[in-house]
Amino acid sequence: MFIRMFGRPPKLGDFRRIYLFDYKFRESKSLNDILERLKGKFLFLKIKDFEAVIKDARDRGFVPREFKDAAIMRSITVEPPMIYFVLLQRDDTGGRIMLLETKSSWYTHEKILLSMRAYCKSAGIRCWYVGLGRTV
Numbered sequence: 001m002f003i004r005m006f007g008r009p010p011k012l013g014d015f016r017r018i019y020l021f022d023y024k025f026r027e028s029k030s031l032n033d034i035l036e037r038l039k040g041k042f043l044f045l046k047i048k049d050f051e052a053v054i055k056d057a058r059d060r061g062f063v064p065r066e067f068k069d070a071a072i073m074r075s076i077t078v079e080p081p082m083i084y085f086v087l088l089q090r091d092d093t094g095g096r097i098m099l100l101e102t103k104s105s106w107y108t109h110e111k112i113l114l115s116m117r118a119y120c121k122s123a124g125i126r127c128w129y130v131g132l133g134r135t136v
Contacts, residue, residue: 009049010100012056015084018133019099019112020062023087028124031069031089037124042073042085050086053100057086062133063098064090080104083112085119097127 012018028034035044047054050072057063069089074081082105086098099116101107107115113129120127 009051010053010084012053012060014103015100016103016105017101017109018057018062019097019101019116020130020133021097021099021116021127022094022130023097023120023125023127024094025092026124026126031071031087034087034123034125035071035073037122038073041076041122043076045072045074045084047072050084054086054088057098057133060133063088063096066090067095082107094125096130098133 025033028037047070054063054070058065063086067088067090071087072084073087074084080102082102084100084102086100087095088098089095099112101112116127116129
């Protein structure tokens, strides 16, 4: 989807805000469990399309240097997409979520933080806000 909109893979600077959350597995015990729970609500995207975003985020210290697994998704109900979720599994207990808010988003900071509670509950994980990543 992003490539269709811009004709290229996304870059970190393409996003308005980058929210960072840490998460721990609860009912879900792996990223595969999370994907199963969110099937039908989210569109799962190719990791290779977000490699530059992940590399830049890693270079800036937003995400762990090493991670076991990754998943990227966006809501299937919102067009154009306003939010992308990049889940990076650090170890068997959890990892980091990088929420990428597009420049077309109309969400407030408070709405995003509140909505993450519902997202994490649906995903079967516990998450907490770490901070905003800066792209400039």
